[in-house]
Amino acid sequence: MAFDYFANPPPGLDLNESRTASNNAIGVVLFVLSLVFVGLRLYTRLHVKREPLGLDDYLMFLGLALNAGNLACCIAGGFYGLGKHIWSLGPYEMRQITIITFAYVFIYAWSVCIIKFSILALYRRIFGLSYFGYFCIALTTGYLITNHIVLPLYTRPLHYYWNQWYGDKGVVQVDEAKFYLGVGIINLFGDVCILTIPIASVLKLHMGRTQKVAVCLTFLLGSFVCFASLYRIITITHLVQSKDISWAKSDVFIWSSVEPSIGIISGCLPTLRPLMMKVINALSTRLPSSFKSSQHSESSGPSLNPLETISKKRTRKINLKDTLGDTINNDTRSQWGKSRLDEDEMCLTTTTVHGECPGTALCKEGSVTTSELSQSMRRERGITMTKEFAWDEGTHDQSPDNKV
Structure with a gap:
């Protein structure tokens, strides 16, 4: 029975221990950073380049709004005891955490998919998309559809999913933790595929090797998203093996907020080059004239x-x-x-x-x-x-x- 979770805590366990505050702090800091980068992206497009916003920009704004929902779920879960040991909680707290979890999975799925669509739209605007690019769109769409099909099938009846903590009767049809693990692996595979899209196109450019390496590294900064996805999978494997659900699930929650935040930052970095060049040019005008002369004399030709x-x-x-x-x-x-x-x-x-x-x-x-x-x-x-x-x-x- 579900309510047996609250009995017989392991000996020596500190039931007052909590990592709610630290997890919430990580989520808030990374969300604020993603908000700053989206603001810089907006400033670059409208004031530096003076161009209308594109589909990739609007999708990134939507991804940021959905990521705010991710952070809200993390904070709400922590309010009800997420990040504490389950033996220090009761059926009411676990019921509320489970309801939040159910909503969180939908919001997370939408946020990561919208961010990926934004990055793919950026690639399409710069390079155009190959068949592999459209495969990534199909894979991301399939990931989103899978979540919407499987989540309502968690239990029969559905409300048993959160009322099981009161001992209600029902049937568990989907192993929640293993489902998270499976779709997490699909999500990581999609991240790796999207990461490789611009590399082949950049290598075809008629430019110097140093320039190619610099451009490739800019796009490969998105690999941080892959590391976040990988670590999220690791936290899910811990959840699969743990009976301390409220403690183990807190890591899944926070990394489900960290991953979209890093995705937003990585997706905005390639768009900030004009702003970076403007800052560099502004700084160069303040250099000593002797330094400028030496730099100019070293350069041969235009x-x-x-x-x-x-x-x-x-x-x-x-x-x-x-x-x-x-x-x-x-x-x-x-x-x-x-x-x-x-x-x-x-x-x-x-x-x-x-x-x-x-x-x-x-x-x-x-x-x-x-x-x-x-x-x-x-x-x-x-x-x-x-x-x-x-x-x-x-x-x-x-x-x-x-x-x-």
Whole structure:
């Protein structure tokens, strides 16, 4: 009988022991951090990039709201004795904890799935999704559906699930702890699959090895979610083997809140690159002029860093205005205006040209042909861009025939 749990505590056990406060503190700190990162993401999108929010942003906001529900369940469970030994509690406290558990599983499932959908939407916006990406969507959706099918089948009748602590009659149809373990493993497998999606796309980029490693490491920061999922599985295995349910389940509760918080932080990190670059540029302006001069003298030639677009859906034509500004005059013939396409946060689908024009000498001669400009640009830093225009010193007319 369920009420036998409250009898015969192990000898020497401190029934006043509790880890409710420490678990709640961990959950609150990580939730606040996830809230900060979502706020930085919102600031970056609206104020730094000045772009409308996308599907991935809205899904992350929803994931944050659901994660607040996770934290609320942790705190509510602790209020009724979650984190204390079961022998110090009574049927009423365990009934309330069990009701909260039933609601918590639904909220947790929705939160982790929405966060994963947000990350997949971000990948789709940057790279486009392959068949493997759509497999991850199907796997995540299947995980969510499985929870909604199995949870109402825990016991027959359903209310026996929480009234069993009063000795009510009913049938247990699903081993709760083992079900948590099974879906936890599926969840971890989905995390690993999603983590590998951007790596193959980044390796195809025409960029230096150091840049590839840096971009890959940024995406691999999401591996912290995998570690959180793995540790949550470990806590579930302890729950399977323990009779001290209220004590062992407290770890499952808190790690079911920690995992989505880390997922939110990891999902926001790739979107914060423009903000990071803005901060770095602001700090560089405050460096001593002597340091700037030494840094400038060490750099040879203009800083050009072209990155290819991976997804065909993000390829578009560039006209002459996009690259050289509104007009070409005597002040701008020897200087390229900074060209900036619709870029993603990681700058993986942009072509950016800045600094001194590689074809400066050609421009000063009064005429630039397609082959000359293209060859000059390739000699400098390998810009794969073709521009055709004619420069007339007398009229400053342009005859663009622009292709990319």
